[in-house]
Amino acid sequence: MNQLLDRLLDQSMLTAVIIPLLCYYIYAKFIQNSHQVEYKRYELHSKDGIQSKWNSLDDVLRLNYHKDRNFIYQVEQPHKDIVVIPAKYVDELKNLPESKVNFLEDINERFLGEYNKMLAPGGLEDLTLTHAIKNDLTPKLGIIMQEMQEEISYAFEGTVGKCKDWTPVSPQAAVMRIIALVSGRIFVGPELNRNDIYLSNLVGFAVRTWMVTTSMRRYPKWLRPLAQYWNPEVGKVEEAIATMGNLLKPLIIGRGEMIGSHNDMLAWSMATCPQEHREDLRWQSMYQLQIGTASIHVTSTTVTHLWFDLAARPDYMRILRQEIEQLMATGGVLDKTSIPRLRKLDSFMKESMRINPFSVTGFSRKVMQDLTLSDGTILPKGITITTPVSQISMDPDIYPNPEIFDGLRFYKLREQPGNETRHQFVATNKDCLNWGHGPRACPGRFFANNEIKLIMAHLILNYDIKLPDGEMRPRNVWTEGAIVPDGTRQVLFRSRELRE
Template identity: 35%
Template sequence: MESIRNIPTVLPGNLQAKMAGYRDLQNIPMVSLAAVVLAISYFVLISFQRGRLQAPLAAAHLNQKEREKKFLGDAMSLVKDGYAKFKNGLGMYRMTTSDGSETVILSPKYLAELKNLGDDALSFNTAVEKALAGKYCGIADKDVPVAVHVIKADLTPGLSRLMPAISEEIDLALERVMKPCEDWTPVIAYSMLVDVVAQVSARVFVGEPLCRNPRWLQLSKDYTLKAFQASRAIKQWKPWMRPLVHRFLPEMRELYQVKAEAIDFMKPVTQGRSEADTTRDDFTEWMKQKSSPEFSKAYGEQAYVQIQLAMAAIHTTTMSVTHMIYDLAQHPECVEPLREELNSVLAETGGYQKETMAKLKKLDSFMKESQRCNPPGLTSFKRYCKYDITLSDGTFLPKGTIIEIDSSQLYFDPDHFPSPETFDPSRFLRLRSEGDKNSHQFATSNGDYLHWGQGRHACPGRFFASNEIKTILSKLLLNYDVRLADKEAGRPKNFVFGTQINPNPMAEVLFKRRA
């Protein structure tokens, strides 16, 4: 297979032009006292932190601007080189990001100690917010404990009850969005899947009939897309400049417009549900039952939670399933064994139940191997140090440091995964049969596999996502054949933006309905 080591960085086609446009804005005279104070404060803080942090700088032979460009276009080589040094004893290194700020990449050996530190020491939300400029684009900008509690207390335990509804909604969504495909038909996989995931997620989050409302589905998809576009746009600016320029960036204005429209649409819904006497079985109802009196009347805040839920579900799940469709097309030898398992298990269980999902071990292994080869990023376990931290070996992390664990290179380390460059759909099936049956499942998070995060901030929705992905894939496998649109070109290349890895959202694969 062509592993992520060999996939070249591809940036979206219009990104360079937009970046040039943003940089032109820097020629506008900025003489306000606020700008001067922000700039001085930022550089004093950064210089102070760097002076206290004893870690080598990646690509130190390059100047600042060159390192920023290197991160944006070839962070893969920086991380690969850093991991080789980890193997030789290095504990951590600094890496300049695209906006000139620094992040500290730590060896995976520190994970066991770091994951036990509480939120008072290491903040997940602050790290993600800073990495994605979330306070401007609405990513990890607010902590809503009730939403996480509902996922853990209601969504995950309720999957047995919810699976028939999830299966039904996937059928309805595929019927709506898939072409007839009577012969081999080009389909933009990402576009098709984002429609399916948006509708299925909405079935769980807001219930019927709103989950099929074209306006809400479009707003959910638009908000997801524009939030990440806005993040990339604002990240081209130095942190001290962002308060001054964010309202002038077209991507930010588009995001604010969609956000306002989505809240205006959803606010009457949350109010109506809050005041209704009837009981329903969806996330909105569960949150209503567990909310404080203040939050239960904050209809705008509840509406914002709904668009945040939609964004989280749509973005991550769609990317994962798109990668898996590309891998099925690239490896047609995987298809028949998966179909045989599906037919056998469905006949045994009588349909799409939670029990069905647990028995689809070959499909689970295929999904995890696709995820291993195409992780969402080069690093994981992103955290913000809320105070000075000294680890057991004396490693010092100053307050304000952003830390990350190198995870992608771990997946291609032969000491952890034999023949790591080979796409092996049965890899994790064998591991489950040889040892701990639960340690190598798709939804499992552990020290060797950080896709879902680690510790108390491991993704709480991963069990729902796993069942949703399995059901989508199974229905596509049983009803369609799939192959590459261009066999010579091979699997569509991933887009790599800094440390983020995304499937090509515009690539076509061929689908044909099975007789």
């Protein structure tokens, strides 16, 4: 009797697992993909031993942008095909509700957010982070700038240090630690931000999430809900969340009702999150790790590009240093009101980002329902749309002589009457989509703007920088559409105070 019961239970358990997986397979295979796009398709990967003629996504973007920038086509990508649309549609699409075109659905689908825990702890609808950035971080930039400058000085001492003679420094490693220290000061406060376990966990989380993404992509969609339980990379992400929880626990308990006396993201998240999550270690840990993933690596990449660009063009050091010194001579400090007056530095930063965008594509959205645009173009439900950012930034009709790095390009544009507040580093429009555009434009770009300017100002005032003799500006590395600086290359630093 017991053996018969065990068999029945085994069969019931098997049925409970197999039937849902079979239903999901049928849905994913035949129903979910029923909306087909009738656009020309480009394959990037070898199939059946035949090498694709296209080496990269950027090759395809360049070909079609030069032939006809209004051409719509689709390109094979690891997670799904993407549909490349002209930038002319951006202004029409940017204000559509999430029920029509959805930014987070694209992120979730592209990086498998339900498995790598990269999305907010409350899921796609959780906007706690966005609210904290817009309603707390950005309005309080003036208050936290002194703390940021203190942390920048500390971070430079521990990474670049005193350089009596020309000293080689790895920008990627140095910048990553500087950004982690400065950002961590604003994320969790001085009690924790210099803790080495905290720093390595914060910086390493993005790598762990990417390992989950790449490993889970090997499984068909219908098997992923089950495969996550035997995937060791998912376990490492869970370990990172638990480690962060152990680090945050004394802070969360110690703050209690004194949350309002702290100006950091932990305090703001505790104050604005649902009451049941205020002291929820897992929730707060995921929140902190999400902040790090969203900000530290993007900002570090931007600053590393800037170090390479400045080292390759030392003539700009005198121009930028003079601007900063003149500003400090009149006010004495760099603060929220004086930072916007660094127009030449702002221009140099924007030009560096134009040449070295975060990604070859941008303004990506998943289409949630069939859309008919104003000119009759139809975007079917289920597709992912994007724009060719790398080609827009090199368009001679938008940027004359785009192949030439002109660090004062945008400064000169702002000198023209009526342009005083335009062409800024944080500005977004259909021709400048590095930060996105519309309501979903990166809310943290104002914090990043101040952080980057303070770091660059510290470098320019305290050091000289150049490339090793005989070397050119290092070529960028391209990976799955992302554009990152070469982490193996070095620049040379020399302290000004020791020389003078």
